[in-house]
Amino acid sequence: MADRNASPRNALTASKVRAVRLDLASIGGLIVAAGGIIGGLVLDGGHVSDIRQMTAAIVVLGGTLGAVMVTSPMSSLIRAAKGLKNVFFEEVIDMDAAVDEIVAYASKARKSSIISLEEDLDQIGDPFLKKALSLAIDGTDLKELRKMMDLEIYQAERRAESGVKIYEAAGGYSPTIGIIGAVMGLIQVMKHLENIDEVGRGIAIAFVATVYGVAVANLFFLPVASKLKARIYNDVQVKELLLEGVASIIEGMNPKLIRVKLEAFVDPDGKKTAPAGKPASGKATAGSSQPAVAKG
Numbered sequence: 176m177a178d179r180n181a182s183p184r185n186a187l188t189a190s191k192v193r194a195v196r197l198d199l200a201s202i203g204g205l206i207v208a209a210g211g212i213i214g215g216l217v218l219d220g221g222h223v224s225d226i227r228q229m230t231a232a233i234v235v236l237g238g239t240l241g242a243v244m245v246t247s248p249m250s251s252l253i254r255a256a257k258g259l260k261n262v263f264f265e266e267v268i269d270m271d272a273a274v275d276e277i278v279a280y281a282s283k284a285r286k287s288s289i290i291s292l293e294e295d296l297d298q299i300g301d302p303f304l305k306k307a308l309s310l311a312i313d314g315t316d317l318k319e320l321r322k323m324m325d326l327e328i329y330q331a332e333r334r335a336e337s338g339v340k341i342y343e344a345a346g347g348y349s350p351t352i353g354i355i356g357a358v359m360g361l362i363q364v365m366k367h368l369e370n371i372d373e374v375g376r377g378i379a380i381a382f383v384a385t386v387y388g389v390a391v392a393n394l395f396f397l398p399v400a401s402k403l404k405a406r407i408y409n410d411v412q413v414k415e416l417l418l419e420g421v422a423s424i425i426e427g428m429n430p431k432l433i434r435v436k437l438e439a440f441v442d443p444d445g446k447k448t449a450p451a452g453k454p455a456s457g458k459a460t461a462g463s464s465q466p467a468v469a470k471g
Contacts, residue, residue, distance in 0.1 A: 198265040201402060208394045231356050231384035235391060238352035243345050247337075254334065255341035262402045268413055274437045277420030280308070281430040289424060303327070303414050307421040317425050324418050328411060335410075339403045346396035353388015357381045416440040 213223060244252065284292055293312050299305040303324070310320050360381025367373050416437055423433045 195264050195266060198263055198402075201262050204398070205394065212390065225379070226383050226386060228380060228383040228387075231353075231360075231380075231387050234356035234359065234384055235349055235352050235387040238355065239345050239349040239388075239391070242348040242352070243341060246344055247341055251337040251341055255338040258335070258338045258403055259399070261406050262399050266406070266409075268409055270413070270416065270441045273413060273416055274420075274434060274441065277417065277424070277437060278430050278434050281420070281424045281428070281433050284424050285427070285430060301417070304417045304421070307418060311421055311425050317422060320425070321418070321422060324414075324421075328414050328418075332407065332411065335407050336404075339400050339407070342396045342400035342403070346392040346400065349392040349396060350385075350388045353385040356384025356388065360384060412440060 216223070216225065280292055280295070283295075289312055292308055296305055296309060296312075299308065306327070307320065307324050310323065315323075358381075360383075361378065364374055364377035364381060367377065419440075420433060420437055423436060428436070
């Protein structure tokens, strides 16, 4: 945590509040899920080769990708592809450090007026906080400032969730595509009814496509969508903290009271991360660089 008596500039440089780390929960979850399914298959006397069918994979993945491409604009597809890294890399949010930073600005503004914060703008790495403080320094009415920054949060949320919807759509299409693959396999089986041994083997292979479709939806696409939503909600917590802090500075609130007010955003369990649940406002955003964030 940054020194509470530090100047705004020192608060920025002393607190290393942004750090990207590997999300072991995402990686471990995929390993456990795949291990459980394959382990159950083997314990039941099956073999991995029983579900290793390249044709089924091509049908399910290719068909799902094609369906998603038809229903979604290219910009959303690109955003979804870029956002995938956020599932496996976590941005740890040090909310305490964010509070310290805002309180440091409030202390300086209280002593030397809010105009004095202009010299610190170039030191602010977060675009959201920099814009909010810049508007405050320019004398923007508090009500108008809130409307402008709330609009920015809302639009960022819409852009981020357009990528999330790609994975939700894929999770909806892939089981159906899997059924299509199974039916296609059964059609081929019906061509060889004269050989009963081959019919049994062909039916087993045909249903692998169904397994692929259901598995990729429930083990990857839908979990990825949920994890990205959690990242969005975490990100909005930081933005709402920053906006509330800047608003309190404009109001001339005592820095000690600002600290008490902003500590409502801090995890009560003492972890320096924003809650993963949806914020009370119902808004969310992602992809922004945060002063108190370590991305993932």
